[in-house]
Amino acid sequence: MKLGRLNHIGVATPSIADSIVFYRDVMGATTICEPFDMPDQGVKVCFVDTPGEGGTNGTQIELIEPLPGNASIAGFLERNPQGGQHHMCYEVPDIHAAKAEFEAMGKRVLGEPRIGAHGTLIFFVHPRDMGGVLTEIMETPKGDH
Numbered sequence: 001m002k003l004g005r006l007n008h009i010g011v012a013t014p015s016i017a018d019s020i021v022f023y024r025d026v027m028g029a030t031t032i033c034e035p036f037d038m039p040d041q042g043v044k045v046c047f048v049d050t051p052g053e054g055g056t057n058g059t060q061i062e063l064i065e066p067l068p069g070n071a072s073i074a075g076f077l078e079r080n081p082q083g084g085q086h087h088m089c090y091e092v093p094d095i096h097a098a099k100a101e102f103e104a105m106g107k108r109v110l111g112e113p114r115i116g117a118h119g120t121l122i123f124f125v126h127p128r129d130m131g132g133v134l135t136e137i138m139e140t141p142k143g144d145h
């Protein structure tokens with residue numbers, strides 16, 4: 001497994017609009033993307049940038065709000081009514097190689113690689129195989145560095 005940059009931390013929220021106010025007014029975030037729906041995943045998503053070093057992209061916060069009919073994020077919010085940390089996403093140079101490596105180590109990869117919120121392929125690994133952390137693996141966007 002070739003560990004890359006921590007791309008983003010996924011934070012579930014009952015209200016992206018309220019979370020945007022929090023990250024802007026309490027945390028001082030200045031670059032907050034326009035929220036958009038990902039109907040295939042059943043979520044509305046909004047990225048909050050943190051500054052990186054030397055003009056590179058910093059790690060982002062991915063705000064996730066369930067769309068109607070999304071049972072898994074809705075269930076998370078039932079257990080965590082304020083929302084909270086949902087997953088961590090690491091970049092890798094080659095998504096298919098990473099999937100094969102995780103599976104060879106007996107880790108449960110959840111589904112086939114699919115296009116994620118950044119337009120590159122992603123997959124998730126079961127939290128019970130990852131020290132309790134739902135882990136998203138994402139192919140590094142081309143031309144990002």
Ligand code: CO
Nearest residue numbers: 010062089136
């Ligand atoms: Co994510």
